[in-house]
Amino acid sequence: MQRFKHHLTRIASATERRVWLTALVAALVAYFLFELTGEVLEGETRAFDEGVLLMLRDPFDPSLPIGPAWLTKMMVDITALGGVTVLTLLVTFVVVYLALRRKFRTAIFVTVSILGGWGLSSAMKLGIARPRPEVVQHLVEVTDMSFPSGHAMLSAITYLTLGAMLSRIEEQPTLRYFFPLVAVVLTLLIGLSRIYLGVHYLTDVLGGWAAGTVWACASWFVARRVLGRPSGR
Numbered sequence: 001m002q003r004f005k006h007h008l009t010r011i012a013s014a015t016e017r018r019v020w021l022t023a024l025v026a027a028l029v030a031y032f033l034f035e036l037t038g039e040v041l042e043g044e045t046r047a048f049d050e051g052v053l054l055m056l057r058d059p060f061d062p063s064l065p066i067g068p069a070w071l072t073k074m075m076v077d078i079t080a081l082g083g084v085t086v087l088t089l090l091v092t093f094v095v096v097y098l099a100l101r102r103k104f105r106t107a108i109f110v111t112v113s114i115l116g117g118w119g120l121s122s123a124m125k126l127g128i129a130r131p132r133p134e135v136v137q138h139l140v141e142v143t144d145m146s147f148p149s150g151h152a153m154l155s156a157i158t159y160l161t162l163g164a165m166l167s168r169i170e171e172q173p174t175l176r177y178f179f180p181l182v183a184v185v186l187t188l189l190i191g192l193s194r195i196y197l198g199v200h201y202l203t204d205v206l207g208g209w210a211a212g213t214v215w216a217c218a219s220w221f222v223a224r225r226v227l228g229r230p231s232g233r
Contacts, residue, residue: 025213025217029210029213029214029217030210030214032210033207033210033211033214036203036206036207036210037128037147037207039203040128040130040147040203040207041128045201045203048202048203049133049201049202049203049204050133050135050201052195052201052202053133053135053136053195053198053201053202054135054136056136056195056196056198057136057198062135062136062137063136063137065139065196065197065198071196072139072196072197075139075193075196075197076139076140076193076197078189078190078193079140079151079190079193079194079197081155081186081189081190082150082151082152082154082155082190082191082193082194083151084154087154087155087158090158090162091110091111091114091158091162094110094162094165094166095107095110095111098110098165105226106165106223109165109219109222109223109226110161110162110165113157113161113215113219113222113223114157114158114161114162116215117153117154117157117158117161117212117215117216117219118154118157120211120215121148121150121153121154121157121208121211121212122150124147124148124153124211125144125145125146125147125148125150126145128145128147128148129145130145130146130147130204131145131146132145132146132199132200133146133198133199133200133201136198137198138197138198138199139196139197139198139199140197140199142199146200146201146204147201147203147204147207148204148205148207148208148210148211149191149194149200149204149205149207149208150208151190151191151193151194151200151208152187152190152191152194152200152204152205152207152208152209152212153207153208153209153211153212154208154212155186155187155190155191155212156187156191156208156209156211156212156213156215156216157212157215157216159182159183159184159186159187160180160183160184160187160212160213160216161215161216161219161220162179162183163179163180163181163182163183163184164179164180164183164216164219164220164223165223166179167179167180187209187212188209191205191208191209192205
């Protein structure tokens with residue numbers, strides 16, 4: 001009995017550390033987002049941002065990206081993973097999967113959380129209204145505002161939230177880290193592809209990552225309260 005109580009104490013202590021670590025990360029990223037947004041609104045990052053975009057283009061012809069043709073094709077394919085169509089399909093499939101596993105509360109929570117984050121992304125774009133980069137040619141078609149990067153923010157919100165929610169229902173401890181790891185890798189690749197394709201400044205992507213991370217952390221906190229203890233823990 002004493003050993004069992006000691007085991008429960010260790011679990012509680014580890015959980016508390018994760019909570020405080022997540023809170024610290026969210027606070028630091030939120031502060032960074034606040035400062036970055038201020039710098040962008042004041043135009044302080046423009047020279048730096050344009051310099052980064054030009055580094056990724058042929059110095060004699062800014063319309064041509066550096067690297068082989070297959071790299072551009074790969075970046076176009078990667079950036080599609082952060083588009084609304086792909087993300088909507090992904091969220092739909094995951095919600096159906098959760099419903100089939102009779103995780104109805106989790107399915108509803110995932111839907112509300114991700115749709116709320118998407119709404120926040122649109123509001124930030126309209127509120128800040130930063131024009132798209134013009135220093136280099138866009139390699140894919142874009143129509144809306146630039147800051148924060150919608151692909152970076154929506155992919156962070158969607159993939160990080162889904163990764164966190166799926167890890168909650170995974171019973172094997174070694175696999176609980178797989179979903180968040182995949183989410184982070186996809187989010188990073190999608191954001192980098194937007195810079196390479198010339199449709200976003202680096203600070204647009206950093207802002208999108210930051211806003212999406214804060215939203216995903218907030219969703220994780222709410223999930224702990226609303227959905228209760230993860231399965232198998």
